[in-house]
């Protein structure tokens with residue numbers, strides 16, 4: 158009999174479903190390889206430096222199962238999750254399965270492919286991991302590669318600029334207890350292609366569930382990807398998000414992340430500026446309240462010359478909220494003329510909230526500019542008084558000032574329906590904040 | 598309107614106000630002058646409900662209500678307005694948003710429905726013209742990137758729109774050029790009426806030439822050391838506060 162270890166539970170799950178997993182023999186071989194690696198390494202060790210502040214024990218303790226099919230949702234329910242007046246293509250994944258009825262991928266310009274990841278895997282060229290990115294580190298990424306059921310696949314040919322954003326809506330119905338979603342997205346932009354993708358995660362039910370998602374981006378020369386990640390998992394959801402990007406020369410990735418949901422969320426955002434003059438912007442707002450734990454790790458590899466990275470992460474922490482931010486910037490020996498700047502700011506709204514935010518710079522080139530700063534503070538009491546003296550309530554003053562704190566990052570999105578959506582979602586998390594939702 | 602009796606306040610055990618008595622009758626404008634550090638801003642902030650100070654003795658009656666029992670937002674809804682010596686910048690939150698929230702907070706306090714958007718914008722339009730502000734400025738983030746003078750003008754703009762019963766203006770005239778000062782004075786005079794009162798905290802007689810007060814009080818060392826009519830301003834400008842500070846010191850040596 159196989160002993161009931163954490164890794165064996167996932168192997169059993171693999172054995173249960175492998176015949177139904179998408180992809181031909183190629184992907185099947187990849188799955189086995191990654192499963193074997195996961196069996197070897199298991200979940201991240203709690204004493205590993207990168208996992209110092211975040212324990213995955215609550216995930217390890219449970220026995221999560223893949224859903225065999227998407228849970229039923231009526232169109233009105235799905236519509237209610239979509240940001241108001243967002244005109245976008247849409248890929249809807251429910252419980253780890255693409256649902257064409259809720260999706261909208263008609264009328265794409267020629268040279269643009271938007272499909273489910275499962276369909277892509279079933280095609281001749283389908284691979285689980287991008288051949289460009291090759292070997293992603295991390296045992297949770299291995300676990301995802303072994304068990305992935307579906308996701309969104311986007312490919313843009315040379316010079317194709319999408320006329321509308323793509324809204325990738327990943328929903329966990331959490332209808333049954335201990336569901337897991339192993340979802341994978343891939344966005345491939347050929348030379349000078351341009352797209353905006355909104356990766357949106359929502360949890361509905363009351364049961365515990367586990368979403369483990371991997372996003373791969375191949376940004377070819379001179380391409381531009383704007384990515385908004387909105388994480389609104391349910392209050393008993395565990396969210397692990399891993400992002401790997403490979404950037405060719407003159408490419409730009411602008412990433413706007415909003416982590417609001419989940420009992421525990423851990424994201425790893427990794428980009429490699431592999432060729433000259435590539436540029437990445439990483440902007441994030443994370444807002445753990447109640448007993449939420451939100452951990453954002455980012456890593457930018459400046460591998461060659463004239464790379465630009467800009468990073469600002471802002472934490473809003475209330476109640477017993479726990480936040481972690483770690484921003485690793487590695488400037489490799491040949492990455493001269495690197496221009497990098499990072500800021501990590503946190504606003505503590507409660508004296509029980511806690512945050513660990515730190516930059517981690519490794520610089521092996523000498524002709525570079527690398528700035529960084531970090532602040533942790535409370536609301537400015539003079540400003541609270543100013544607002545109250547105008548008649549605004551205490552809660553209202555705190556909500557307005559929190560909005561003001563996060564606003565500069567929201568403004569950078571440049572897509573009004575999303576700006577409004579992430580702003581009102583932030584306000585909705587604060588006591589009395591909902592009545593100030595029209596600030597957005 | 599306002600009756601302050603024997604008000605004592607301290608910060609971290611450090612006494613700042615040492616027994617203030619002051620009456621402001623309804624319909625009057627009173628000026629409070631006095632040297633730097635004498636406690637003028639402290640008094641103004643305490644009246645508006647700032648909580649950093651510990652009130653160790655005394656009472657404040659505001660139209661029959663015990664003011665010290667209300668929090669700052671309730672006081673605002675009861676008609677008190679503080680013009681800040683150092684107005685705060687709140688980037689990303691538009692002035693108009695704040696004002697609409699302020700107007701609606703007052704209406705909710707009185708059990709009224711929210712203000713009609715058109716009516717509000719009409720009021721804004723009139724008030725903007727009154728204080729010589731551009732609409733663009735009125736819509737910008739609260740004091741975001743404003744010069745010192747623009748911030749003070751914005752305080753008057755807010756005051757006119759909120760129509761307080763008791764306006765307390767803390768050095769709203771400091772650092773203004775003459776044109777801005779005239780606008781500020783015009784705004785204050787505009788609100789002057791038999792059912793409103795105003796407290797002007799100021800250093801300079803110049804404002805008092807444009808807004809002639811009913812009474813002038815001198816605060817020094819946390820105490821009111823002199824009161825008089827508008828002519829007191831001349832005396833203060835001529836002789837300064839030197840003698841008055843001595844008086845205050847002697848008073849505290851005795852007590």
Ligand SMILES: Nc1ncnc2c1ncn2[C@@H]1O[C@H](COP(=O)(O)OP(=O)(O)O)[C@@H](O)[C@H]1O
Nearest residue numbers: 608613631632633634635636637638639640649
């Ligand atoms: N929040 C505070 N904390 C510590 N000291 C304060 C505080 N507010 C005022 N003070 C002190 O109280 C005194 C009076 O200050 P203030 O009321 O600002 O005077 P004024 O407005 O007359 O110039 C000063 O000595 C000042 O340093």
Ligand SMILES: [Mg+2]
Nearest residue numbers: 637638639682
């Ligand atoms: Mg002062």
